[in-house]
Amino acid sequence: MLPIRTSSIFRSRWTALLWAGGIIWSAVEFTGSSRDGQPAQDAATTDASGADVDAAQMKQAEKLLEQFGK
Numbered sequence: 001m002l003p004i005r006t007s008s009i010f011r012s013r014w015t016a017l018l019w020a021g022g023i024i025w026s027a028v029e030f031t032g033s034s035r036d037g038q039p040a041q042d043a044a045t046t047d048a049s050g051a052d053v054d055a056a057q058m059k060q061a062e063k064l065l066e067q068f069g070k
Contacts, residue, residue, distance in 0.1 A: 045058070
């Protein structure tokens with residue numbers, strides 16, 4: 001629940017800017033950011049069991065999906 005009525009958020013430009021800033025801040029806090037200025041590393045691709053998937057397995061899955069779409 002918001003501490004301010006949602007109908008009054010956009011009546012003031014400054015209130016709208018503060019609200020938007022809070023949304024952006026929440027998104028950054030939720031997703032995280034890199035502390036050292038380097039881009040975040042992508043997670044390894046895994047299958048449903050959690051085992052790593054290599055490029056050959058990805059190509060095989062891609063071919064199966066192409067056949068399924070035809």
